[in-house]
Amino acid sequence: MNHKTNTIVIKIGSNVLTMEDGSPDLIRMAKLVDQMVFLLGKGLKVVLVTSGAVAFGRKSLPLIPKTDAISKKQVWASIGQIELIRRYKELFSKHGHPIAQLMVTKEDFRDRTHYLNMKNCLDGLLKNNVVPVINENDAVAVTELMFTDNDELAGLVAAMIDADSLILLTNVDGIYKGHPSDPSSELITFVGQKMPDLSQYISTHKSSFGRGGMLTKMTMAKKSANLGIEVAIANGKKDEVLIAYFNKELKCTYFEPGKIKDNHKKWIAHSDNYSKGEVTINEGAQKALLSDKITSLLPVGILSIKGNFLKGDIIRIVDPEGTRLGLGRAEYNANTAHEKIGLSGQKPLVHYDYLYISELN
Numbered sequence: 001m002n003h004k005t006n007t008i009v010i011k012i013g014s015n016v017l018t019m020e021d022g023s024p025d026l027i028r029m030a031k032l033v034d035q036m037v038f039l040l041g042k043g044l045k046v047v048l049v050t051s052g053a054v055a056f057g058r059k060s061l062p063l064i065p066k067t068d069a070i071s072k073k074q075v076w077a078s079i080g081q082i083e084l085i086r087r088y089k090e091l092f093s094k095h096g097h098p099i100a101q102l103m104v105t106k107e108d109f110r111d112r113t114h115y116l117n118m119k120n121c122l123d124g125l126l127k128n129n130v131v132p133v134i135n136e137n138d139a140v141a142v143t144e145l146m147f148t149d150n151d152e153l154a155g156l157v158a159a160m161i162d163a164d165s166l167i168l169l170t171n172v173d174g175i176y177k178g179h180p181s182d183p184s185s186e187l188i189t190f191v192g193q194k195m196p197d198l199s200q201y202i203s204t205h206k207s208s209f210g211r212g213g214m215l216t217k218m219t220m221a222k223k224s225a226n227l228g229i230e231v232a233i234a235n236g237k238k239d240e241v242l243i244a245y246f247n248k249e250l251k252c253t254y255f256e257p258g259k260i261k262d263n264h265k266k267w268i269a270h271s272d273n274y275s276k277g278e279v280t281i282n283e284g285a286q287k288a289l290l291s292d293k294i295t296s297l298l299p300v301g302i303l304s305i306k307g308n309f310l311k312g313d314i315i316r317i318v319d320p321e322g323t324r325l326g327l328g329r330a331e332y333n334a335n336t337a338h339e340k341i342g343l344s345g346q347k348p349l350v351h352y353d354y355l356y357i358s359e360l361n
């Protein structure tokens with residue numbers, strides 16, 4: 001944790017809160033709440049993104065055999081969430097800390113009004129020293145409306161509130177160069193802004209109750225670090241894990257934060273799934289956008305346009321070879337943009353303030 005951390009988002013995976021047989025690990029839960037209270041005592045603002053609703057519900061109610069897979073998840077999550085949040089309230093209350101519950105879906109991050117309403121709520125809770133406890137609303141979020149997992153939700157929340165740190169607690173110490181259970185496997189302890197892609201080391205294997213897997217965790221960690229948030233993937237089963245992180249003594253996979261992006265850019269950076277169009281730019285425009293100069297995307301640098309986007313929609317920006325360079329908010333609709341392709345002296349299609357160029361192509 002860097003010296004300037006004021007706000008930290010802590011994500012706790014299903015496997016951290018469950019024992020081998022899938023039953024809730026209430027002792028582990030209590031230890032983690034005690035550590036979050038320690039961080040609060042050090043003056044940090046803490047936001048908790050917690051999995052575990054499905055896991056808690058699964059053990060509380062056997063379902064009739066013909067219940068389909070989606071209904072099972074929805075039923076278990078909607079039952080388990082009650083026990084999950086009740087336990088958190090009980091544990092935080094013992095230390096005099098009030099908590100709040102937010103149940104969200106991916107749609108709440110697409111719509112800018114929803115986004116700003118949620119940000120307003122979170123800012124209000126943090127100002128009043130209330131710990132927000134956030135989970136995906138599994139009762140309504142199925143298939144394409146789902147986050148890949150709560151790692152993605154945690155990254156979106158960290159960007160939304162301009163958190164300084166994001167810690168993803170799972171059931172291994174971090175990303176290994178081999179299988180995590182192999183004693184000879186090396187733990188990757190540091191990931192710099194220019195570190196090559198780590199996906200070569202990551203198997204699709206997931207822990208028993210996890211949903212996303214290490215690949216989504218790594219992807220979200222790198223994207224968050226690219227937005228200026230320091231990230232750690234660490235073992236939530238390790239005693240004192242949050243204390244060790246606070247004291248900079250934690251064995252984990254640490255992602256070095258890049259340049260801090262403003263909040264508009266953080267929202268846009270996470271909007272790839274909502275893009276309504278695509279513009280291919282020429283080499284001159286590509287060079288300008290990748291430079292350190294403050295540059296908007298001008299029609300003179302556009303080669304082609306796809307999609308019938310409207311003013312205000314998010315559009316993808318790709319280089320002449322079709323490689324995604326970034327995202328931006330369209331200042332006018334696709335028809336107007338088509339009329340301006342290649343013309344100089346025109347209003348930017350994407351203004352710099354609403355332009356996000358990923359440094360991780």
Ligand SMILES: Nc1ncnc2c1ncn2[C@@H]1O[C@H](COP(=O)(O)OP(=O)(O)O)[C@@H](O)[C@H]1O
Nearest residue numbers: 013014170175176201202203206207210213214
């Ligand atoms: N290279 C790797 N290093 C560490 N863990 C890995 C790696 N590749 C795959 N994994 C798996 O990813 C799992 C953690 O992801 P996940 O199951 O989604 O946990 P969580 O429930 O905490 O999100 C680990 O338990 C491990 O089995």
Ligand SMILES: N[C@@H](CCC(=O)OP(=O)(O)O)C(=O)O
Nearest residue numbers: 014052053054149150211212
């Ligand atoms: N909303 C779900 C979250 C599932 C999820 O993302 O799990 P994990 O990959 O263990 O963090 C639940 O509470 O079970």
